[in-house]
């Protein structure tokens with residue numbers, strides 16, 4: 728019997744990074760934390776945080792992020808695309824689990840976020856409340872850990888809750904420090 732059997736979509740939402748696409752939130756029948764170091768070893772472009780643990784994998788331009796039993800997919804074209812991504816994800820989790828004796832697990836964080844990864848999830852109002860002239864300037868400092876997400880008053884104003892959740896999840900997944908009271912999953 729396979730390690731991971733069921734991944735059930737529970738919510739479809741607009742994609743935050745690409746407004747013309749969708750994202751999904753799904754639940755798995757199993758917590759796959761024990762498989763994450765093997766996925767991190769196999770996928771060179773994985774974003775992994777062993778302290779979560781959290782992992783984000785890429786398939787083409789699509790992203791799939793996992794924590795515990797929850798999976799979210801972004802930059803998805805439609806429901807059929809979401810189902811295909813989930814099918815691929817289940818297959819690679821099960822393959823990694825079955826072959827775990829021949830894979831050297833990797834618990835290192837590999838990828839650093841880029842300013843663009845952050846910028847896409849900011850309110851993009853250039854309101855200057857963070858002390859920076861533009862959201863892109865703030866994104867550059869956030870990536871370099873010279874500024875905290877808490878400095879962006881706009882994202883905590885209540886008007887950008889979806890973006891706030893996605894940004895916090897992205898930061899936590901990549902191993903950035905975010906106060907625990909803000910570490911919530913969407």
Ligand code: SF4
Nearest residue numbers: 854855857862879881
């Ligand atoms: S406070 Fe947030 S929204 Fe305003 S400029 Fe800074 S990063 Fe952009």
